[in-house]
Amino acid sequence: MTTKSTPMTQTIVVIKKELKDWSRDRRSILTVLMSSLLAPGIIFFMFNSMASRQRSVEDITVPVVGASHAPAFVNWLKQQAGVTIADGPQDPEEAVRSRREDVVVVIDEDFAKNFAASRPAQVRLISDGSSQNARPKIQRVRQMLQRYGGEIGSLRLIARGISPVVAQAVQVEDVEVSSAQQRAAMILGFIPLFVMLSAFTGAMGISTDSTAGERERGSFEALLVNPAPRITIASGKWLAGTITAWATVAITATLLFTMFRYLPLQDLGIRFRLGTPELLGTMAVVLPLAPLIVAIQMYVATFAKSFKEAQSYLSFLMMAQMIPGMMATMNPTGTKAWMYYVPWIGQQTLLTDVLGNKPIAPLVFVVVGVVNVALAVAAVRATAGLLHREKIIFGR
């Protein structure tokens, strides 16, 4: 019989077989679909709920009790952008307590009399401080009331020939740190993590099935009797896993970037762009990482006797990988030069730069890529070494 098998052709044979096997595995296909839909889904949901909360502050309906006591004041309120005035409920305090209303304005019946006499005219603001959702609205109404008071006060001073500035001893400028924009920016910070995790989940199918799966089924023995060197078999499995990881990354990133066109970013006052250059940059960062992820997964999974055992090893690995990413997101201070060259942390840092439109030297991309691929090759060699161990081949 003709034997013209070379390590190259044997590797391709293994790649083809593993991909065929994988594509028929409904479980791994589902995992890929779910994981690539999950990230865009979560971000989309969070942004929309934040934007709708923001909108709820912009367009408010204020119930007013005793509007007839102060028609001029109520008219001023009506002229404020996004404000609608409604008739107040019979029992305002009960209405707020039972959460039927977030806030009710009650105008005192002596309002006009006191106002005309330049005495403080009374307006009661009824609210429930324990209601989280009502807080922005309450704040907005209070600010409006204070502004009205301020405007009238200034006019009275001017009428008496005094500059209103004199009455303003201290000027307070609000700088809100935990604003919606800040929170939105934090969610955007998770994008690199999501894209990198998609490489992880995309590779898991082949990484576990072609190692622990072979052990569980007892098919390693027959496979390794073939005259194909262990490194050839390990390489084929590794490259097949890499291809599925790449496919998952491409799908996830494309979905994320498509979804971004439909995010209500304007409503949140965010100027953040995700276009084709950012998409390409993301690919350039994550694609060289995938081979390393696959190689490490395979090495770890080869120690497992069963598919399930391998999956639990890999979920630990996944959590371990998330730690530096989380830390970088929570504590986004110093980016140190060494960070770029550490796998995973480096990609995280690079992606943050890419998405933040920071210029990056092409050499950094190249070096990071080369470091990853070199480490991946080392891990594949180590896996091939494991395939020589009798405990791995025969141990079920």
Next chain:
Amino acid sequence: MIAIESLHKRFGEVRAVDGVTFTADDGKVTGLLGPNGAGKTTTLRMLYTLMRPDEGRILVDGIDAVTDPQGARFALGVLPDQSGLYPRLTAREHIEYFGELQGITGADLRNRTDHLLKMLDMTAIADRRVAGFSHGERTKTALARAIVHNPKNVLLDEPTNGLDVMSTRAVRDIIRRLKGEGHTVLFSSHVMQEVSALCDSIVVIARGKIVGSGTPDDLRRQTGHDNLEDAFVALSGLEPEAVS
């Protein structure tokens, strides 16, 4: 042709294979007979290069399987003890996968695959995924992929274990056919009938040692038992100390 010389393998304190020597000739069926745990599988694993002997020499068609396992594998077709299949692949894909790993391609591969499927009477199930196969169908698939490259030497570890009558027959037919084509066939079994029905030469192994070998007639003569089963029991020392 396979020649084994004083093969040793030890797992911790246990001497699993303790100085096994025998040869299996071309055009002959050699049976490795022994009770469970005698060292049959370990011997075969060393022979098909996945286990390294502590001592001893293995020659497969003159190639030293210990120093050149890669070379020996080209000359070997193996149905191992664990012959797991890939549930999502079809029978034909299994045969083709191993054929391609052996370097067979194109029309060669197609012809050879069709030939094996026909020979094992598997044409009807060739394109079904093996997930739903019976034990017999699985064994036949594993056997077909093991000999896709038409190897000179065929090793079968308990090939008929757990098979029904029809599948056992199919496997026996294959063994006879391989013998007729001049292959070296070495198979292990703990079933006397199996061995006596097929073998030209029998090697009896017990507790890691060869306790008898030769043709069925030789064995009967050696032990003084007319019945081959009695001969086997006597040789493997399974008999309780008889009060004669």
